[in-house]
Amino acid sequence: MLKYAEKIRETALKLLKEDRIDTFIGYRKGTVPMMNEPVLITDPDRVDQLHWDSFCALNLCNYLTKRTDRIGIVATGCNSRNIVTHIVENQIKRDQLYIVGIPCEGMIDHRAVLRAVKYREILDIREEGDRFLVKGADFEETFEKNKFLQSNCAICTHRNPVIHDEMLGEQVEEQSGVEPFTDVEKIEEMEPVKKQAFFTRLISRCIRCYACRNACPLCYCPTCFVDESSPQWVGKSSDPTDTMTFHFLRAYHCAGRCTDCGACERVCPMGISMRQFTKKLNKDCLDLFSWEAGLTLDQRPPLDVYRPDDYNDFIR
Amino acid sequence: MTDKIFSKEEWLAGLKALSQTYRVFVPVKDGDFHTFMPLDNGKIPDFDYQNTRLSPKSIIYPQSERMFEYSLDPESPEANVLKESSKDYSPMAIVGIRPCDAHAFQIVKRNFDNPEFRDPWWVQRAESTTLVGLGCNEPCSTCFCTELGEGPFGQEGLDLLLYHMGEGFLVKGLTQKGEELLGKITGGRPANDQDLKAAGDLAASASGKTGPAVPTDRLREKVTNDLFNAPFWEEVAFACLNCGTCTFLCPTCWCFDIQDEVLGKAGDRIRNWDSCMFPLFTLHGSGHNPRNNKFQRVRQRFMHKLKYYVDKYQNGVQCSGCGRCVRYCPVNIDIREVCKLMNNYA
Ligand code: SF4
Ligand code: SF4
Ligand code: SF4
Ligand code: SF4
Numbered sequence: 001m002l003k004y005a006e007k008i009r010e011t012a013l014k015l016l017k018e019d020r021i022d023t024f025i026g027y028r029k030g031t032v033p034m035m036n037e038p039v040l041i042t043d044p045d046r047v048d049q050l051h052w053d054s055f056c057a058l059n060l061c062n063y064l065t066k067r068t069d070r071i072g073i074v075a076t077g078c079n080s081r082n083i084v085t086h087i088v089e090n091q092i093k094r095d096q097l098y099i100v101g102i103p104c105e106g107m108i109d110h111r112a113v114l115r116a117v118k119y120r121e122i123l124d125i126r127e128e129g130d131r132f133l134v135k136g137a138d139f140e141e142t143f144e145k146n147k148f149l150q151s152n153c154a155i156c157t158h159r160n161p162v163i164h165d166e167m168l169g170e171q172v173e174e175q176s177g178v179e180p181f182t183d184v185e186k187i188e189e190m191e192p193v194k195k196q197a198f199f200t201r202l203i204s205r206c207i208r209c210y211a212c213r214n215a216c217p218l219c220y221c222p223t224c225f226v227d228e229s230s231p232q233w234v235g236k237s238s239d240p241t242d243t244m245t246f247h248f249l250r251a252y253h254c255a256g257r258c259t260d261c262g263a264c265e266r267v268c269p270m271g272i273s274m275r276q277f278t279k280k281l282n283k284d285c286l287d288l289f290s291w292e293a294g295l296t297l298d299q300r301p302p303l304d305v306y307r308p309d310d311y312n313d314f315i316r
Numbered sequence: 317m318t319d320k321i322f323s324k325e326e327w328l329a330g331l332k333a334l335s336q337t338y339r340v341f342v343p344v345k346d347g348d349f350h351t352f353m354p355l356d357n358g359k360i361p362d363f364d365y366q367n368t369r370l371s372p373k374s375i376i377y378p379q380s381e382r383m384f385e386y387s388l389d390p391e392s393p394e395a396n397v398l399k400e401s402s403k404d405y406s407p408m409a410i411v412g413i414r415p416c417d418a419h420a421f422q423i424v425k426r427n428f429d430n431p432e433f434r435d436p437w438w439v440q441r442a443e444s445t446t447l448v449g450l451g452c453n454e455p456c457s458t459c460f461c462t463e464l465g466e467g468p469f470g471q472e473g474l475d476l477l478l479y480h481m482g483e484g485f486l487v488k489g490l491t492q493k494g495e496e497l498l499g500k501i502t503g504g505r506p507a508n509d510q511d512l513k514a515a516g517d518l519a520a521s522a523s524g525k526t527g528p529a530v531p532t533d534r535l536r537e538k539v540t541n542d543l544f545n546a547p548f549w550e551e552v553a554f555a556c557l558n559c560g561t562c563t564f565l566c567p568t569c570w571c572f573d574i575q576d577e578v579l580g581k582a583g584d585r586i587r588n589w590d591s592c593m594f595p596l597f598t599l600h601g602s603g604h605n606p607r608n609n610k611f612q613r614v615r616q617r618f619m620h621k622l623k624y625y626v627d628k629y630q631n632g633v634q635c636s637g638c639g640r641c642v643r644y645c646p647v648n649i650d651i652r653e654v655c656k657l658m659n660n661y662a
Contacts, residue, residue, distance in 0.1 A: 030648035032458060037648040038555040058647065063554070111348055119348075121366070121456055137454075205347075207370070207379065209560030210594075211646055227596045236575050237380035237586050267646030269369065269561045271348050 002127050004102055005052040007168045008074055011100050015072045016044040021098050022069040025060050026050045033122045034110040038063060053127055057107035057150060059263040061085075061217035064092045071097055076104035078152075078261035080161035081294025082217045085257055088300055091220060101164030103172040106145070106153030107262070108132065111271060113148060117141060152262035152275065155180035162295055180260075181283045183276065199244065199277075205270040206243050208236075212264035212274050213250055218257045225249060251277035256285045256301035259294050288312060317489035318498055319507035327485050330501035331355055331411060337500060338409045338446070341375055343368055352410065363480060366456055367414050367638065371567030373424065375410055376441045379564075383437070384585040388578065398585065405440050409497060411448040412478070415470035416461040416638040418447050420567030422473040423636060426629050427570045446497045448487075449474040453518060455526045458639035460652060462526045465636055469519035479515040486515045530652045531659045532633050535626050538661065543623055544615070548657050553614035555647040556593070562641035562649075563591040563617065568634050571597070592616045618654050 012024040027036040029051040036056050040063070041047055052074070060073055061082035071092075075083055083099060086092045113122070117134055124135040133142050155178045160171045187198060210226070213219045225233045226246050234249070235242035251274070258278040265275050285291040289302040289312070322330065332355070334340055341352045342361035349369040353359060384398040421442065428438035452468035455461070459468070466472050469479075475494030479486040486507055489495045507515075563569040573590035576583055590597055593614070598607045607613050625634035635651065642650050 031650045031653060032643060032648065035645075035648040040551075040554045062557075115348065119366075121454075123457060207560070207564050209564050209591075211557055211559035211561050214557035214559045215646060223595075227594070229596075235577055236573065237577070237588050239380070267557065267559070267561075269565060269644045269646070 012047045021072040024072040026074045054108040065220045077158040078259045081259040084294040099164045101161035101167040104159045106149040109150040211267040215263040215267040255281040256303045320504040322504040323484040326503040386583045389581040408445040412450040416636040418473040419465040420636040423568045448476045450478045457527045458642040459526045460530045460637035468522040549615045553611035558593045560591040565640040
């Protein structure tokens with residue numbers, strides 16, 4: 001993945017110098033290991049800041065919403081699918097964008113790395129091919145990247161960008177034989193009471209910081225239902241019922257639109273697996289409508305359309 | 317003041333006994349990180365931790381707190397009368413609190429307990445709480461408490477300070493309140509000169525281990541409007557998600573919002589932590605929002621911590637250098653970098 005950093009810088013420089021874009025959106029290297037910062041570059045002299053590694057696991061599409069300039073943007077498979085969704089939902093126009101595609105081999109789960117080094121403080125991480133080296137004050141360990149993929153990346157079948165103006169490398173082989181929904185199936189089999197207990201426990205640590213909502217490109221409503229005060233849809237205290245309401249409603253608002261990019265889970269300060277909600281809806285969309293979000297510019301998300309000739313009985 | 321040495325077992329047994337008279341909070345491992353929990357929750361305290369993910373501020377200042385209750389039942393003689401909710405002010409002890417977080421309580425105190433205002437709930441809870449600090453033998457590289465406070469073995473705001481020494485603890489008495497708590501813990505032996513020297517060495521070696529210096533010396537002399545209008549805010553704010561991570565994890569952020577919640581004919585007036593990062597924070601009843609843009613909200617957070625507070629209280633910055641926001645801001649907006657920008661701004 002590291003090899004793309006130089007290419008991103010070259011491409012951004014070219015695009016800015018040739019005045020084909022006004023701004024370029026990518027990442028710069030973070031000040032602490034395993035963290036990178038999304039950055040907006042307008043000055044060709046500052047493209048040096050651009051960086052790429054296996055910790056670029058936010059969703060840059062989040063920064064496109066309602067922009068009016070001409071933008072160059074780095075996109076992995078899932079990010080590109082969110083860009084498609086953004087275009088379909090009129091949050092950005094296709095002709096404003098110059099999409100720089102990265103064939104993605106998955107992002108590293110920073111929490112798994114911490115667990116692997118037994119929570120000792122990590123001072124530096126270096127990637128070398130399909131391995132990475134972790135350094136602390138008094139240890140050095142090497143791991144295989146493949147065993148440390150974020151859980152959404154491990155089941156991803158759209159690693160290559162679905163939309164792009166330029167690709168920075170050869171397409172990567174898509175993963176085959178993955179079983180993306182084994183966790184969801186387990187929950188589906190639970191008795192309602194157990195299910196409720198499972199979800200109650202899942203979100204028990206939630207502090208309602210809304211990082212999951214805000215990291216998600218799908219959440220762009222001018223006023224979110226949780227912030228609305230007249231009428232007030234949901235209480236603002238840390239009462240578990242309100243927290244659950246927030247999670248359910250957020251997930252349903254993502255139904256048929258979620259690309260399972262994992263940004264929500266990546267940003268949660270409390271390590272909550274809120275993808276358990278959206279994944280169920282993704283599974284339903286696949287089962288009921290043969291739909292995966294963000295693969296085509298020609299169709300609107302399933303819960304966004306009504307057709308009298310719909311092939312499903314339950315909707316007619 | 318007393319200085320005593322306890323073996324690990326003696327100390328843990330002592331805390332158990334203490335929980336007869338105090339509500340004792342200790343750091344425990346909870347999943348991937350540590351949290352302060354009541355000692356009686358069945359989990360084993362872990363004093364080999366770096367710091368808790370959430371600061372212990374919620375023990376004194378809960379994320380959601382019922383202030384008043386009322387009845388909306390017209391039949392009731394007490395209809396529409398606000399009544400203060402009952403609270404538990406029995407003695408509490410936070411055992412193993414890091415010096416940065418104890419320092420943070422002193423910062424927050426300037427807001428909740430000053431000659432102008434006294435927040436009755438915060439004050440009474442703080443007064444009934446004994447803070448038993450635990451010095452940091454191995455501070456994180458993202459800690460900058462040495463610049464902003466008294467460092468990894470700072471004593472400010474603490475009643476007792478623990479030195480984690482190999483097999484046991486040296487406990488240093490710092491206040492009368494601390495002595496009282498210590499008196500309730502049996503066992504141990506008085507510390508001798510050798511113990512005290514070893515403890516001093518531990519502290520000296522730790523103070524050199526915090527992260528790189530974060531200069532704050534020129535913040536006061538800056539003209540507020542110059543900083544406010546500085547050109548860097550849009551860039552600093554670009555990546556920000558406007559989430560509550562930094563402010564909710566921060567031990568020094570104190571803002572709250574008041575909400576009424578009604579079920580049937582009974583109502584509660586609740587205060588909840590709020591965050592200047594949320595658009596709703598400054599939304600006026602008229603619909604106007606003076607901080608309608610993301611960069612204005614980001615600017616507010618840093619200006620409050622590093623300029624307005626500095627000017628108002630003339631007592632340092634509103635940050636204890638705990639490093640939580642540095643480590644957990646999901647988009648890596650680093651207060652140390654922003655502080656440098658502000659401090660160096662011409
Ligand atoms: S809900 Fe989570 S996984 Fe789905 S698109 Fe949003 S951030 Fe990505
Ligand atoms: S990011 Fe985590 S803690 Fe914050 S609201 Fe979402 S689930 Fe809750
Ligand atoms: S600075 Fe970071 S933690 Fe704070 S609101 Fe912005 S994204 Fe969230
Ligand atoms: S601003 Fe950041 S470093 Fe300072 S006290 Fe708050 S969380 Fe800790």
